Amino acid sequence: MKIIKNLAVLGFVCFASVANAADKLTVYSYRQAFLIDPILNDFTKETGIDVDVVFSKKGIAERMMREGRLSPADVVLTSDFYRLMELVDKELVVPASSELLSSNIPAQYRSPDETWYALTMRVRNVYSSKERLGKLNINYEDLADPKYKGKICTRSGKHPYNISLVASMIAHHGEAETKAWLTGLKANLARKPQGNDRAQVKAVKEGLCDLAIGNSYYLGKMLQDPKQVPWAEAVEINFPNQDNLGSHINVSGMALAKHSRNKDNALKLMEYLSGDKAQKAYAEVNMEYPVKADVEPSALVASWGEFKADSLPIYKLAEFHHAAVKMLDEVKFDL
Amino acid sequence: MSTLTISDVHSDYQGQQVLKGLDLTLKKGEIAALLGPSGCGKTTLLRAIAGLQTISQGEICINKRVLSGSNVFVPSEQRGVGMIFQDYALFPHLNVADNILFGVKGGDKEQRKRRLNEMLSLVKLDGLSQRFPHELSGGQQQRVSIARALAYEPELLLLDEPFSNIDAKVRGEMMLEIRAILKESNVSAVFVTHSKDEAFVFADKLALFNGGRIAQYGTAEELYSSPNDRYVAEFLGAGNYLQARVSSSTSVETALGTFKSTAELKHGLNYQGELMLRPQQLEIVADDAGTGVILERRFLGNTCHYKVNVAEQSYEVNSQLSQLVPGQRVTLTTPVHPLVMF
């Protein structure tokens, strides 16, 4: 009988904590909390609206599906495009109409039906060893060239950044050709895919490999950490496919949760994230390319130079996502 | 007035009949021993009395109150029986005082203290009330467990092989001591043992078990000298069993000759059966013309044990005579006494 009493007390405690959270905004984020905390803190300072962030690398869509109408999520932040599309596909988000959003974010970076908005852009770069290869004019297609055998490092193929890259290759070249390319790339890997993008640059520095696939902002982030500066300084950043299709672009983005109980405040947060201050912060703190047209990238990022971006509309990537995942399994990319 | 009445008790355990119709009564202040080899049901009966085991038929009453019977089952905690266990079952986390007062309900501090002291002096453990069980000898623990059971003022005390863990050297003394305690407090007790010697010393009455039945219930003397059957006779002591024929109401014919009985025989004329003679009931005399020959001789201190062969049949004899030697010719007779025949 004691147990039942305990459970009852516990239940009340939980109940109270959930009830408390009702007037706060809850953000489900695929982006690491420390990347967005400073921006959200500013938002709270300006508007007085508290924000709770739930960070998860995986499974936010799954979680929201399970939570259904009881989900506490108000805004979802993703670190890649596919996950935005997943939210839309599973009808977990609703259109967020706002003049401010429409004016801040250029049309190609938001969905026509306003179900999602991009916030920042990142290039999927190929880093090369300063010492051994120097600056390159390289294409993604070249990564399968046998001359790079044992010289390439990358993170897990199943990471959204890589899936997205594979999806873009399928979009451009078709499945058969892409599979051959992926098999070639797999054969060129210096080691089994592991770690994050930073770890690949580190591996170049260590001499484990000569080429690393990684997002642009990682280089900037590494230059901010004294311990990682030597890694960053060991590589050149290359924008691939400059003579033909252009570099693969990925976006981070946001969407309004379908069952948000506080849509007005959620919209305020979304507007804030698209505004000058937040965009500037994304650029300066995270070294990403802001989507808002009049916000400049940081000086460091700008110093990497102009580049040609892949013109493929990003929603196209979503179509080939599943094909990409299956292909990665089929060539046993990670095994 | 009888404290305990058991009538026609049956008990099953996993489809097997363990008790097959037992009857037993015990008077106030009497001590009964449930005696028998292991697996004969004596412990089952003890537990059934305590309410730790169900019965399938019959009735168990204490002081006319039905405790187990058809549609009646009084739970152990309401039966008012005390129980003493083979391992004494003292609570290791409580000291002697708390152990003794464990079952004592109510009463103010003074009364409880008085009760405790009464009990301590009854079992001669004055001054040890603050000790813990592991600081006591086996005998002392035994006495604490008795004090604990008596402090609770049970209507009946049940003892489950209470002496089997006590060193043989002090066991006899211990039994007498505890018997004295029980007698002093005039409590009725049922006591389980597989040792006839313990039963002889400790109990007033013996119930000898045989395969879930009571073979015979009575005083030790009754069971020893006039057993109901050969099982009882054998259990309580060695004996010689002679082929015999009843030749008159007070005499039988055997291979050793015709013996007279001081009591009337139970069997009719010409009944063929076995005559039981305890080894000390046979007399041995040296006789060069005798039909017996001594096969073995063992000196036992106050007596001498002989194995004697008479007409291809061997007999066990206990005798005060110690000078006979193997090979010597002898004659066996028995003094006139109440003969027991099966």
Place this chain on the structure above:
Amino acid sequence: MILGLPKRWSLAGYFVALVITLPLVAILIQAMIPDESVFGHLLDTVLPTYISNTLLLMFWVCLGAILIATPAAWLVAKCHFPGRAIFQWALLLPLAMPAYVVAYVYTDLLDYAGPIQSALRSFFGWGSPQDYYFPEVRSLGGASMMLAFVLFPYIYLLARTAFMEQSSSLQHATRVMGCGPWQSFWRFSLPMARPALAVGVALVAMETAADFATVSYFAVPTLTTAVYDTWLGYGSLSAAAKLSAIMLLVVFTMIGFERFARRKQQLFQKQSGAEPCELYSLKGIKALLATGYCTLLLLVSFLLPFIILLNYAWQYFDESWHVEFLAFSFNSFYIAAIVSVISVTLGILLMFISRVSPRKADLLPSRLSSTGYALPGTVLAIGILVPLTYLDFAVNDLYEYLGQQGPGLIFTGSVFVLIFAFCIRFSAIAIGSVENSYKRISPSLDMAAITMGLKPSSLLWRVHLPLLRKGIFAGMLLVFIECMKELPAALLLRPVGFENLATYVFQFVSDEQLEHGALAAIVIVLVGLVPLIYLNRSLEQQG
């Protein structure tokens, strides 16, 4: 046995067992729901690798752990050599180390850029990885080594006890018949200890199968990580449940094997209370080898990683010591405390019922409730979320039906779900601990108490609880450290914004910067050390 035990006790037991087995049932039901060909796709592509990885990993870890643990156990149990008294308990310390932390530390040491390979390169003048061969740390073999080093104490503990309890007269007999220590080990001690070793192997295999963090850090995909990926990556709960069912098959096979071995072990170790046999006195080079072996083992499996952790923590202390760190520690502690109290309470209740109930069927609840431990954290998470989500919706529907605002996700959205999951997973430990203590309480104490008029509840309160004190305490400690260490369930089930030490440390491990989380890792290790030392002492007192 209490013949008149009220039925409500049995009902309570069955209720607890029902709740604890709920996830298992939920998974089996979920596994039967068809999924959109996800499972078929997995089966065609990566599943065979996942399964073979899982089995290979289990095999290598068990083999490694046996080879490491058996000599150490035999030396400590049968020989005198310098440091024996210390090794006796110190060799248990690795159990306090989360395997993924050890894995991280060794990756750092042995990786291409690590001090060892760097030193080799500069010494031999090698320039690139093509110039020489060095085994890959982040591999199946590497993961097996790490897990073996962390899990070998299970086998060590059981084998040591088995060796110590081997009857001295048998040992003498082998000696009289001319067996030296070496022969005596091969021909007598080892065969006699085989059942105990088998029990240890089964435990190690189960722990290996349940490991999530090490294999995910080493990028060795196993069934556990597959469950996680399939669920969250493919978003297919039923495919994940199917994988879980495969996983359960593996685990339950292990359990069956363990039960079988345990029964055998009882046969082999019947003669208890035998006086300890005198130890072989090792002298000279032999003593040196013995001490050297144990020292090396301790160094590799515990001291080195721990010192490196301390070093990390020292260097990054200012960054690590902040309010959040305290909050995460508090989260870990209070959850572990609540769970250990609840688990032990359940353990006491269940064991009490199975001890005193006259109904044979009442043995079932405590048996059923012990199955919770078999569910690896990832599998358990799925099994819990499904029914609790239903419950959440039911509660909210009820509120709304009554025209009120629903309370939201009171079960799955709060720490309740974590506490619930941990209780299910770790009740088995509490039950085992209480059960062991109960075995040492003579049944006649119960009978004595009952005949003196005690009701069942007062029997529990006045007699059993005081006597179970030690077992209760040990059970609580064990559950406590397991809660501190448990990662996958915490990762998957934690509510909005919740972080505890384990998830916090793992976040840094997966971001390749454990340095920042070293302080938290040390707290986990230190909390784990206390009960280990306490338990070992009480074990020795028994022996």
